[in-house]
Amino acid sequence: MPDLSLLDIVNLCDNCRVHQPDPVPSPYDSERLVPFYLSESPDSPVIGLLRPVIVEQLKLENQRSRDSGQRELWALNVDESNFVSRRNRPSGPSVSFRDWLDTHTKRTVAMKELCERWRDTLLFEDVCGPKKWREELYPVYADPFGVHDHPNTAAPGQATNFVFEMERSACALFGVVTYGVHMTIYDEVEVDGEKTLRVWVPTRALSKPTFPGMLDNTVAGGIGSGMSVFETLVKECMEEASIPEHVVRKYTRASGAVSYFYRTSKGWLQPEVEYVYELAIPAGVDPQLFEPRPSDGEVESFELLTHTETIRKMRQGLFKPNCALVLLNLYIRLGYVTPDDEPDYMKILTRLHGTFDFERW
Incomplete structure (x- = not known):
C-alpha cells in the first residue's frame, strides 16, 4: 500500500455520506438508505x-x-x-x-x-x-x-x-449509532534536544472478530447497555491492559470525543462516537505503574512508539481505522500536527467531529 496522507487516513474511517457521494467513490454510493x-x-x-x-x-x-x-x-x-x-x-x-x-x-x-x-x-x-x-x-x-x-x-x-x-x-x-471509549497512555521526553511524544500501542489479537492483528489505541472498548462512559473505561483498562482501577481514576483525563460514519467493506453502516481519554504519565511517578500488559487475550502485545513511528504506521494502513483518528485527535491537541505543517489541517479537524449527516436521515 502506498503511503497515505493524513486526510486519506480520515477517509478510511469517516467514509460514508447520506444521500450524496462518499468521500472516496464507493460501490455503495447508489444505494438508497x-x-x-x-x-x-x-x-x-x-x-x-x-x-x-x-x-x-x-x-x-x-x-x-x-x-x-x-x-x-x-x-x-x-x-x-x-x-x-x-x-x-x-x-x-x-x-x-x-x-x-x-x-x-x-x-x-x-x-x-x-x-x-x-x-x-x-x-x-x-x-x-x-x-x-x-x-x-x-x-x-x-x-x-x-x-x-x-x-x-x-x-x-x-x-x-x-x-x-x-x-x-x-x-x-x-445503522444505529454506537458508542465506545478510547484511552491513550503517553509521555513526552526529550530526544537529542527535541520534545518527543511516546505512545503505548497494542497489537490486536489474531483471534479478534474484527481487525485482527492491527494496531489499536492503548485501551478501547464499546459502551454496553446500562454502563456509564467512565466506568466502561475503568473496566476496559483492567481487562485489556492490566491498569489498576485506582491508577485510572487518579490520572485519567477526559479530552472530548471523536465521531465518524464508517461503512464496512461490505457496505454495512456504523456511525460511531468514541469518547476520548488520556493518561499522561506524570513526572516523578514510577512509569511501570502505567505500563500496559495483556490480560484478557484481546491484545497480543504492547509497544512504546514515538509519534513519528505511529504516524508512519498510520500511513502504511496498519492501524484500525478509528484508532488512527483518535491518535490524530491527540496529536492535533498536543501540537504535533499543526496548520503550518499539514495542508489538510482544517479538513481533518472538522472531520474528526462529524454528525453522520444526521439531518439527512
Missing part, C-alpha cells in the same frame, strides 16, 4: 438507517409473522405513491416499529428474537453470524447526541432517551 424510525408517529425520532437488502428482509419478516398468526413488527412506508411525511424531513421511504411495540422492553424482546434467529440461520453471517456474535447488548437512544441514560437508573415513570437494546454485532444491520 432508508431511515429507521422509532414509531409510526409523524413526530417519531429517527434512530437508524437501513440498506435496501434489510428493507427487503423486513418485508419477509412481516410475511412470516402473518403466516404464523403473529403481529407484524414493522411499519414499511416504502410505496412511492403513499409516502408519509416525517418531522420536517423530506417525504420518502421509511421503516419503523409498529406502534404496539411501545416500550423499550417490547422492542428489546422483539430485536432479541430477530437477531438470534438471523444468527442461527446464518442470514447475515458476515455481520452477526456465530463467529461474529458478541453476546453484548448495546443501547439505542431516541436522540443519538443526547443523554446516556438507562431504565435501571431512571426514576419510576421517568421518560428516558434509551429506547431499547440489541446485540452489538447486529447494530450495523440497522
Whole structure:
C-alpha cells in the first residue's frame, strides 16, 4: 500500500455520506438508505438507517409473522405513491416499529428474537453470524447526541432517551449509532534536544472478530447497555491492559470525543462516537505503574512508539481505522500536527467531529 496522507487516513474511517457521494467513490454510493424510525408517529425520532437488502428482509419478516398468526413488527412506508411525511424531513421511504411495540422492553424482546434467529440461520453471517456474535447488548437512544441514560437508573415513570437494546454485532444491520471509549497512555521526553511524544500501542489479537492483528489505541472498548462512559473505561483498562482501577481514576483525563460514519467493506453502516481519554504519565511517578500488559487475550502485545513511528504506521494502513483518528485527535491537541505543517489541517479537524449527516436521515 502506498503511503497515505493524513486526510486519506480520515477517509478510511469517516467514509460514508447520506444521500450524496462518499468521500472516496464507493460501490455503495447508489444505494438508497432508508431511515429507521422509532414509531409510526409523524413526530417519531429517527434512530437508524437501513440498506435496501434489510428493507427487503423486513418485508419477509412481516410475511412470516402473518403466516404464523403473529403481529407484524414493522411499519414499511416504502410505496412511492403513499409516502408519509416525517418531522420536517423530506417525504420518502421509511421503516419503523409498529406502534404496539411501545416500550423499550417490547422492542428489546422483539430485536432479541430477530437477531438470534438471523444468527442461527446464518442470514447475515458476515455481520452477526456465530463467529461474529458478541453476546453484548448495546443501547439505542431516541436522540443519538443526547443523554446516556438507562431504565435501571431512571426514576419510576421517568421518560428516558434509551429506547431499547440489541446485540452489538447486529447494530450495523440497522445503522444505529454506537458508542465506545478510547484511552491513550503517553509521555513526552526529550530526544537529542527535541520534545518527543511516546505512545503505548497494542497489537490486536489474531483471534479478534474484527481487525485482527492491527494496531489499536492503548485501551478501547464499546459502551454496553446500562454502563456509564467512565466506568466502561475503568473496566476496559483492567481487562485489556492490566491498569489498576485506582491508577485510572487518579490520572485519567477526559479530552472530548471523536465521531465518524464508517461503512464496512461490505457496505454495512456504523456511525460511531468514541469518547476520548488520556493518561499522561506524570513526572516523578514510577512509569511501570502505567505500563500496559495483556490480560484478557484481546491484545497480543504492547509497544512504546514515538509519534513519528505511529504516524508512519498510520500511513502504511496498519492501524484500525478509528484508532488512527483518535491518535490524530491527540496529536492535533498536543501540537504535533499543526496548520503550518499539514495542508489538510482544517479538513481533518472538522472531520474528526462529524454528525453522520444526521439531518439527512
